[in-house]
Amino acid sequence: MSAEKAGLVHRRLAALYGEHPERAPLDPVAELVSTFLSQNTSDRNRDRAFARLQERFPTWEALRDAPLEEVVEAIQSAGLARVKAPRIQAALRRISERGRLTLDFLAEMPLEEARAWLLGLDGVGPKTAAIVLLFAFGRPAFPVDTHIYRVTRRLGLIPERASREQAHRLLEGLFAPEIYYPVHLNLIRHGRETCFPRRPACARCLLLDLCPYGQGQVSP
Numbered sequence: 001m002s003a004e005k006a007g008l009v010h011r012r013l014a015a016l017y018g019e020h021p022e023r024a025p026l027d028p029v030a031e032l033v034s035t036f037l038s039q040n041t042s043d044r045n046r047d048r049a050f051a052r053l054q055e056r057f058p059t060w061e062a063l064r065d066a067p068l069e070e071v072v073e074a075i076q077s078a079g080l081a082r083v084k085a086p087r088i089q090a091a092l093r094r095i096s097e098r099g100r101l102t103l104d105f106l107a108e109m110p111l112e113e114a115r116a117w118l119l120g121l122d123g124v125g126p127k128t129a130a131i132v133l134l135f136a137f138g139r140p141a142f143p144v145d146t147h148i149y150r151v152t153r154r155l156g157l158i159p160e161r162a163s164r165e166q167a168h169r170l171l172e173g174l175f176a177p178e179i180y181y182p183v184h185l186n187l188i189r190h191g192r193e194t195c196f197p198r199r200p201a202c203a204r205c206l207l208l209d210l211c212p213y214g215q216g217q218v219s220p
């Protein structure tokens, strides 16, 4: 799979959806908590739950030490509250074991060590770890969500049989680190607006000439 093709995909999507200069990073703990909340729900529900958490618990320490039921109640809008609440509190306790409730130590850690540390938290998979590393620290990790996984396999950027875990590594090798952020956002948008899970709109897709799957869909 070629980095040249990956670069072309990026340039076309960037021309369509924009370059997306990196946003100001969130506090890394906030990024982690927000990412826990986002699992299996919409951005809107995640944001409502996050706002409610901040209202109810003014510090991370207060959230960490709150009765579990109060946290469950506060994040109802994000769904799976009984799974997410204990995970969030366990992560905050684990972070605190290092002395302070901050993830700043990850900025200096070698990348793979930082990734492994995050993956050691209950409920953190490769996508969540990469989101925290990329969004909060600007470190070269590429988060692969369900849209990116589908679109990049259809495009033949990664093999059809690649696992999600493998997809993270493969795409990190394919795209230049300085474009991880815009590529991540634009591939998600393309998956939501054109490359649907069922009946992708290949006939109007600007990547059709690069896409073996799409060509199979539109050929007579």
Ligand code: SF4
Binding pocket: 151, 154, 155, 194, 195, 196, 200, 201, 202, 203, 205, 206, 207, 208, 211, 213, 214, 215, 217
């Ligand atoms: S051509 Fe079809 S399958 Fe390929 S990226 Fe576009 S919408 Fe997806």
